Amino acid sequence: MEALRQILVVSSLNFRGLRHRIWSSLVIVGGVACVVAVLVSILSLTAGIARSYAAAGSERAIVLAAGAMWDDNSSLTHQAVNFARATPGVKRAEGGSPLADAQAVSSLPVSKKSGALEATVMLRGLSPAGFAMHPNLRIVAGRMLRPGAGEVIVGVGAERQFTGLALGSTIALQHGRWPIVGMFRSDGDLLEGEILADADTLIPAIGRKDYNSMILDLTGPGALASLQRDIAHSPQFKLKVERQSDYYARTTRRFSGFFTAVAFGLGGLMAIGAVFGTVNTLYSAVSTRSREIATLRALGFGAVAVAASVILEALLLSLIGAVLGAATAWVFFNGDQKVLGTDVFNLSVTPAVMGIGILWAVGIALIGAALPSVRAARAEIVVALRAV
Amino acid sequence: MKYLPLVWAGLVRKPLRTILTLLSAAAAFMLFGLTLGLNASVRHTIDIARMDCIYIGARFGDSAALTVSQRERILKVPHVINVGQWGWLSGYYRDPKNSANALMIDRNEPQIWSELPMSPAQFQQMRTVRNGVFVSQVIANTLGLKAGSDFPIRMDMSNRADGATVWPLRVLGVFHDLPTDPEGLIIGDYYYFDQSLPLADRGKVTGFEARVDDPANAMAAARAIDRLFENSAVPTRSVPEKIFYESGNLSGIDVADIGLVTNGAAAAGLFMMLFLIGNTITQSVRERTQEFAVMKAVGFADLTVTALVLVEAVVPSLAGALIGLLLALAIPPVWPLIIPPSWAMPTPHLSMPVMGLAILFALLIACTCALIPSLRLRRLNLVSALAGR
Numbered sequence: 001m002e003a004l005r006q007i008l009v010v011s012s013l014n015f016r017g018l019r020h021r022i023w024s025s026l027v028i029v030g031g032v033a034c035v036v037a038v039l040v041s042i043l044s045l046t047a048g049i050a051r052s053y054a055a056a057g058s059e060r061a062i063v064l065a066a067g068a069m070w071d072d073n074s075s076l077t078h079q080a081v082n083f084a085r086a087t088p089g090v091k092r093a094e095g096g097s098p099l100a101d102a103q104a105v106s107s108l109p110v111s112k113k114s115g116a117l118e119a120t121v122m123l124r125g126l127s128p129a130g131f132a133m134h135p136n137l138r139i140v141a142g143r144m145l146r147p148g149a150g151e152v153i154v155g156v157g158a159e160r161q162f163t164g165l166a167l168g169s170t171i172a173l174q175h176g177r178w179p180i181v182g183m184f185r186s187d188g189d190l191l192e193g194e195i196l197a198d199a200d201t202l203i204p205a206i207g208r209k210d211y212n213s214m215i216l217d218l219t220g221p222g223a224l225a226s227l228q229r230d231i232a233h234s235p236q237f238k239l240k241v242e243r244q245s246d247y248y249a250r251t252t253r254r255f256s257g258f259f260t261a262v263a264f265g266l267g268g269l270m271a272i273g274a275v276f277g278t279v280n281t282l283y284s285a286v287s288t289r290s291r292e293i294a295t296l297r298a299l300g301f302g303a304v305a306v307a308a309s310v311i312l313e314a315l316l317l318s319l320i321g322a323v324l325g326a327a328t329a330w331v332f333f334n335g336d337q338k339v340l341g342t343d344v345f346n347l348s349v350t351p352a353v354m355g356i357g358i359l360w361a362v363g364i365a366l367i368g369a370a371l372p373s374v375r376a377a378r379a380e381i382v383v384a385l386r387a388v
Numbered sequence: 389m390k391y392l393p394l395v396w397a398g399l400v401r402k403p404l405r406t407i408l409t410l411l412s413a414a415a416a417f418m419l420f421g422l423t424l425g426l427n428a429s430v431r432h433t434i435d436i437a438r439m440d441c442i443y444i445g446a447r448f449g450d451s452a453a454l455t456v457s458q459r460e461r462i463l464k465v466p467h468v469i470n471v472g473q474w475g476w477l478s479g480y481y482r483d484p485k486n487s488a489n490a491l492m493i494d495r496n497e498p499q500i501w502s503e504l505p506m507s508p509a510q511f512q513q514m515r516t517v518r519n520g521v522f523v524s525q526v527i528a529n530t531l532g533l534k535a536g537s538d539f540p541i542r543m544d545m546s547n548r549a550d551g552a553t554v555w556p557l558r559v560l561g562v563f564h565d566l567p568t569d570p571e572g573l574i575i576g577d578y579y580y581f582d583q584s585l586p587l588a589d590r591g592k593v594t595g596f597e598a599r600v601d602d603p604a605n606a607m608a609a610a611r612a613i614d615r616l617f618e619n620s621a622v623p624t625r626s627v628p629e630k631i632f633y634e635s636g637n638l639s640g641i642d643v644a645d646i647g648l649v650t651n652g653a654a655a656a657g658l659f660m661m662l663f664l665i666g667n668t669i670t671q672s673v674r675e676r677t678q679e680f681a682v683m684k685a686v687g688f689a690d691l692t693v694t695a696l697v698l699v700e701a702v703v704p705s706l707a708g709a710l711i712g713l714l715l716a717l718a719i720p721p722v723w724p725l726i727i728p729p730s731w732a733m734p735t736p737h738l739s740m741p742v743m744g745l746a747i748l749f750a751l752l753i754a755c756t757c758a759l760i761p762s763l764r765l766r767r768l769n770l771v772s773a774l775a776g777r
Contacts, residue, residue, distance in 0.1 A: 024671065030663040034656040042649060067545035069487070072449060073478075107449030109625050115644060117635040118627055120449065174448065174623055206448050207621060238545050254731040255640065259649075261727060266419060266653045270660065273415035277664040280408040284671055341640035 006305035007312075010296055014289070014309040015316070021288060025317055027281045031274035032321030032364055033328070036357040039267035040329035042259055043353045045338060048345040049256045052190045053248035061089075061224055062247045063214040063231070066238035070251060071213035072105050080237040081211055087230045089223035090216050093132065099217035101130030104199045106206045107342060108171060110162040120342045121162050123152070123171070123206075124191070125199030133217060134186060142167045142182035147198040150205065153182040155192035157337060157344040171195065174207045190248070193344025215244060255340045271364050278368025282314055286376045293376055294384030303377035310376045314369035315362065322361030326354045391696060398672065398700045406704055409668045413708020413750070414715065416657040420746050421716030423650035423657075425736030430638075430646050433568050433734060437633040439603035441500060442610050444596040447623035454593040454622050465612045467605040468598045472497030475581045476594040477555060479543035481531050487730070488531070488541050490521055490557070490574035492581035500599045505563045506575065513560055518580040520560040526572035526729045528562045535561045549586045568633065571732040598626075639732040658749055661705070666757040669701040673761035680765050681773035694762040701754040709750035713743055 018025055063084045068074030076084075084090075085100040092098050104125040112119045128147060131137065145151040152171060159165045170177040178197070186192045199211060218224055224243055231239045242250075249256075286293070293306050326349070334349040399406045444462065446453040454473075462471050474497060477490040498504060498511055506522055514520050523533055533539055539557040546553045557576065565572060582590050600609045610626035617624045627635075636642040673680070680693060716738055719726075723735040 024667050027663045027667045031660045034660040038653045038656045041652070065545065067479075067543045067547075109447060112635075112642075115642075117642075118631055118637070119635060123448075208450070240544075254728075258639070258641070258727060258731055258733060262649060265726070266423065269415055269419045269422075270653070270657055273412040273419075273657065273660055273664070276408045276412035276415070277660070277667075280405055280412075280664070280668065283404065283408075338645055339642060 003302065003304060006301050007308040010301055010305045011309040011312045013292070013296070014313055017289065017292065018313070021285055024281050024284060027277050028274075028314065028317040028365075028368075029321040029324065031277045032318040032361045033325040035267060035270040035274050035364065036322045036325030036361055037328045038270060038325075039263055039360055040326050040349060040353055040357040041333050042263035042266070043356060044329060044333050044347040044349045045345065046256045046259045046263065047350045047353045048188075048338075048347045049252050049259075049340075051188065051348055051350070052343070052345050053245060053252070054189075059218050059220075060244040061216045061218055061227060061241050062244045063216065063239055063241050066240050068240075071103065072107065074212050076102065076211040076214060076239070077237075078210070080239060081214055083234065083237055084214055084216070084231065084239060084241075087227055089219055089227035089230070091219045091223075093129070097129065099129055099133055101127045101133055101215040102199060102211045103127070103130065103213050103215065104203045104206070104208065104210075105212045106202070106208075108195065110164060112339065113161060113163055119162060119339065121158050121165070122194040122342050123197065123202070124194050125197045125202035127199050130199070130215065133215065134191065136189070137184050137186045137191065139182045139184050142180075145181055145196070145198065148201050150176065150178050150201055151181045152178050152195050152197045153184050154180050154195050155344075156183055156185050157188070157193040157346070158195060159183060161193070161337060161339050161344050165195070173202075173205045175205045178205070188346040188348075190343055193339075216241075252340075252343070267360060271360060274364050275368045278314060278318070278364060279371060282310060282369055282372035283375065285313065286310060286372050286379075289376070290379060290384045293379055294381045297379070297381045298385065306379075307373040307377040310373035311366065311369040314365040314372075318361040318365035318368075319358065322358045325361075326357045329357075330354075391692070391699075394696060395699045395703070398676070398696070399703060401676075402672070405668060405672070409665060410704040410708045410711070412664050413661060413705050414711040416661045417709040417712030417746050417750065418715045419657045419712075420654045420709075420749070421713045421738050421742060422719055422736050423654045424742045424745065425716065425720075425738045426734070427647055427650040428739050428742050429567065429734040429737040430643055432737065432739075433638055434630060434633045434643065436503075437568060437630040439606050439628050439630040440600050441629045442598045442600065442606060442613070442626050443629060443632055444598060444613060444624050444626045445594070447614070447617075447625040454596065454624065456591045456593055458593070458617065458622065458624075459596065461616060462596060462598055462613055465598075465609055465616060467600045467602065467609045468613075469601050470496060470500055470599045472500045472597045473578065473593045474595055474597075475578055475592070477541060477576065477581055479541040479555065481539065481541060486531060488527075488539075488574060490541065490555075490576045492576045492578045494578040497578075497597060500597050503566055503568070504573075504575070505566070510561060510563075514575070514577050515579075517558065517560060518577060519555070519557050521557050521574055521576040522561050522563055523559055523575075524563055524565045524569070524573040526565050526570070526724065527574055528559075529724070530572070530729060533559050533562070535559055547586075547589065548584050550584075555584075567734060568638070569732075570638075570734045571729050597629075603628075638734075641733075658753065661753050662756065665701060665705050665753055666760075668704070669697065669757050670761050672700065673697060673765065677765075677768070677773050681768055681770050684765075684768065685770055685774065690766050693765050694758075697762045697765065698755065698758040701758040702751060705750045705754040705757075706747070709746050713738065713746055 064074040081102045085098045090098045106123045107120045108123045110119050110121045145153050154165045170179050228241050330349040333347045336347040459471050473494045475492040481488040537559040539559050541555040600606050606628040613626040720735045727733050
């Protein structure tokens with residue numbers, strides 16, 4: 001208790017003196033703010049990537065042709081689709097029909113609104129069950145597409161990023177132009193950056209015969225393994241099954257991997273700079289406070305309390321910096337959108353990302369305060385007092 | 389020169405402070421060099437990409453949908469002077485994790501893709517040894533291949549006429565990587581590829597590349613090609629190579645976004661430097677106010693005092709910048725270990741302009757930081773300063 005009381009007294013005395021060192025204290029605040037702003041801004045993109053398929057969950061599986069890496073180079077015949085749909089691990093709706101969504105994907109050339117550059121948007125055909133499997137899909141303008149009528153609905157993310165996808169305009173397919181009859185939201189997931197149609201009408205319209213992939217709702221935790229067994233043992237069809245969240249993680253890995261590497265690489269490098277700045281500032285703070293510290297020590301306050309006051313000063317200043325940095329990142333980037341490959345992602349400054357920023361700041365403070373706090377604790381009382 | 393000892397004395401007065409300032413400057417400028425270097429190399433791929441070459445692929449994204457018969461029709465489009473084509477052989481080497489994609493090019497393609505660092509003799513060799521391929525250094529390094537290596541590419545489902553799931557390729561040689569293809573290249577023979585496919589799959593093409601007579605005609609020719617096939621069984625999408633790279637198709641990340649991240653981080657680093665160096669020099673001058681007062685009292689001109697302060701700020705900033713740039717230069721060789729080549733992110737290139745900019749900013753920051761303390765010294769009240777007030 002006594003130790004705690006001492007720390008409290010010495011630190012509060014120290015904090016009251018901070019305003020006399022306000023400019024040099026700003027070095028820690030400003031430095032940490034820069035580091036955290038950069039770190040949190042870039043991580044908001046990786047958080048957005050992770051969030052874009054969080055809804056996919058682990059209770060869903062994707063079926064692809066055995067040799068295919070992605071859905072757009074996979075091909076599933078109607079027979080293969082019917083076989084996979086009937087396997088026991090697939091959940092069924094109340095009426096008894098399997099929750100299985102055979103999809104056809106195609107890409108459509110578009111232009112980006114920013115910079116008018118060439119881009120590609122995904123055009124995805126869902127089965128009737130597929131629409132039912134996306135209860136979060138809400139029409140926000142226009143109406144839902146009618147199956148068989150050759151109509152599409154466009155995600156708000158796709159409309160915001162690409163030209164020519166406004167409600168009422170048409171998209172050019174190989175066999176005719178299809179009208180855009182509605183705009184939808186789906187909680188910012190990947191579909192929201194795509195164009196949706198119904199698969200069975202889309203397939204002939206883009207000159208194909210087969211589906212690309214199939215999404216299955218699983219009955220329970222063990223269902224994936226049994227599904228994989230059934231499908232692997234089928235002599236007739238060469239298919240593979242993967243958890244849908246794993247599939248998304250795999251297909252977005254190079255983006256999330258690159259931005260994670262960049263965030264921690266740059267954040268780490270900047271943190272090194274900030275640590276040196278912190279050490280510098282704290283050393284000069286300790287030498288400014290040398291009389292105060294010597295007096296306190298002469299009065300009987302312990303070395304630990306003095307050292308703790310230095311560490312607490314560093315923590316306080318760098319936390320202020322972290323909050324400023326995270327707030328800056330939030331103001332500029334939260335809710336912003338980025339197009340990576342053909343996918344549209346919503347940047348999100350999540351609590352977890354802010355937490356990483358704050359941890360980073362705490363790390364900078366603790367590493368930066370280590371040596372100065374030792375010097376403060378070891379100060380020769382007599383020498384310091386004699387200088388008065 | 390005679391002032392050198394004075395500056396030195398100022399710097400070593402608190403050596404720890406000078407060293408810490410220098411090290412933080414080194415970190416900030418290492419970051420500056422790497423980020424702007426990365427941006428420079430991404431921009432470089434656009435600069436060297438050709439405007440007079442047009443990529444032609446299937447409009448709705450399906451690979452191997454185009455047919456060889458389209459070549460003759462593309463050749464007749466005004467301004468098109470030559471057309472090459474390739475097939476895409478996609479599988480993996482030993483482990484599904486090591487994906488291997490070979491570009492199987494026809495005999496016209498080398499004339500259009502003149503940047504490809506392969507000699508006519510090597511092309512000839514590729515036509516003679518039917519399963520022979522040439523690989524770029526990145527591929528050779530990541531997959532451990534060299535000239536003479538067997539290089540079987542495996543796939544889960546056979547696409548060959550003989551039903552085999554392995555393409556028994558053989559490495560004939562290794563060539564240098566191209567900045568436009570940081571993920572590496574595997575180059576093989578189209579005719580070998582095509583003739584190994586089942587009859588029904590032959591005569592298909594993944595992409596064409598057309599050369600036009602003048603870069604100014606590229607857009608018009610690209611549009612004409614797309615119009616030509618608009619209502620055919622296989623509509624095309626034609627994009628001049630430079631536009632393709634400008635659109636961020638290399639890594640899938642928009643060039644503007646790479647610029648935002650790199651420039652933003654570099655700016656944040658410099659902003660941090662402004663705080664650090666500014667604080668150091670202000671503190672150092674404040675502690676020595678009395679000394680400066682003495683110097684002014686014995687007749688040092690204001691300009692000389694300002695210059696002394698300036699040099700004292702410039703030294704750690706500039707030295708830090710140089711150390712930082714040297715450290716940054718050590719990163720490009722280990723870049724493939726940090727960022728896998730398959731992500732197609734070019735290696736940061738610390739070009740002369742990037743280095744020059746770093747030095748310029750180091751000087752600029754030092755000058756900005758020296759401004760306030762030297763103004764204060766200029767207005768110094770000598771009497772009270774000498775009295776220690």
